[in-house]
Amino acid sequence: MSRRSQxxxxxxxxxxxxxxxxxxxxxxxxxxxxxxxxxxxxxxFTAQSSKRSSQxxxxxxxxxxxxxxxxxxxxxFNLSSLDLNEEEAKTIVTKIVDMxxxxxxxxxxxxxxxxxxxxxxxxxxxxxQSIVELRDELTLNQLEFVVNNIGEAVLGYAPKLYREVVKxxxxxxLETLRTLWRAYWVQRKYQVLPVECPRCGFNSLMPDLSxxxxxxxxxxxxxxxxxxxxxxxxxxxxxxSVEDVKKAIMYGYVYLSSLGLKPPTHERDKLxxxxxxxxxxxxxxxxxxxxxxx
Ligand SMILES: [Zn+2]
Numbered sequence: 001m002s003r004r005s006q007x008x009x010x011x012x013x014x015x016x017x018x019x020x021x022x023x024x025x026x027x028x029x030x031x032x033x034x035x036x037x038x039x040x041x042x043x044x045f046t047a048q049s050s051k052r053s054s055q056x057x058x059x060x061x062x063x064x065x066x067x068x069x070x071x072x073x074x075x076x077f078n079l080s081s082l083d084l085n086e087e088e089a090k091t092i093v094t095k096i097v098d099m100x101x102x103x104x105x106x107x108x109x110x111x112x113x114x115x116x117x118x119x120x121x122x123x124x125x126x127x128x129q130s131i132v133e134l135r136d137e138l139t140l141n142q143l144e145f146v147v148n149n150i151g152e153a154v155l156g157y158a159p160k161l162y163r164e165v166v167k168x169x170x171x172x173x174l175e176t177l178r179t180l181w182r183a184y185w186v187q188r189k190y191q192v193l194p195v196e197c198p199r200c201g202f203n204s205l206m207p208d209l210s211x212x213x214x215x216x217x218x219x220x221x222x223x224x225x226x227x228x229x230x231x232x233x234x235x236x237x238x239x240x241s242v243e244d245v246k247k248a249i250m251y252g253y254v255y256l257s258s259l260g261l262k263p264p265t266h267e268r269d270k271l272x273x274x275x276x277x278x279x280x281x282x283x284x285x286x287x288x289x290x291x292x293x294x
Pocket of ligand 1: 197201204213215
């Protein structure tokens with residue numbers, strides 16, 4: 001890529017310094033129909049531009065420019081404290097510069113710095129996402145930065161970040177991660193949260209009792225214990241009609257969601273977990289109804 005822009009630059013300069021060569025260039029274009037699109041466009045460009053405008057419009061290659069300014073750009077984007085090797089830093093810096101330069105033909109540091117500061121939250125999110133993608137394991141510095149800046153991309157990277165947070169035993173980051181997951185789940189995925197997983201504590205348990213975050217497969221017994229099933233049965237009796245509760249006893253199951261229990265006579269949501277009632281629980285429901293005077 002950088003080689004191509006260098007050759008483009010060379011041909012531009014030589015043609016501009018010798019205006020009388022222009023007809024020859026045009027003639028060459030006409031007599032060689034197999035010319036590649038890039039050299040053809042550079043010749044056209046040469047023929048039409050004055051020396052000044054050709055300098056202004058010359059396209060700066062991002063990678064080559066980043067190579068020349070890498071250490072300064074690492075400072076501008078605050079990457080020096082993120083334990084990145086040169087290769088990783090370069091990959092991330094190139095991505096950011098490409099994003100910030102937009103359609104501009106040339107790049108200058110002040111503009112990049114200004115745009116970075118104006119879009120710092122969005123850029124930091126790109127940095128966070130790139131770090132998770134580039135590395136198998138994260139250092140504590142990286143993990144702190146990523147959890148605090150990953151934003152809605154948490155929906156894709158939470159399982160990996162969960163593993164890293166557990167490895168570093170950072171309870172505070174774990175709580176931040178769970179909060180982010182819940183917020184973006186509701187905002188981007190679905191209006192109801194999944195049931196909380198007894199193993200990792202994220203709202204990420206699917207109706208088949210497998211967890212999206214920690215990958216565990218839990219049993220109904222484990223889940224009942226974790227959610228305080230007896231208490232939820234009391235709430236069920238308080239919230240729903242006697243008829244509904246009687247149907248739950250008769251059918252032998254209820255639906256569990258992050259909002260509590262629902263009788264089987266109510267519509268099942270796609271995230272609801274079907275929970276079977278054992279005989280002890282059925283007796284308990286009957287006793288609750290009896291205490292209500294039914
Ligand atoms: Zn889990």
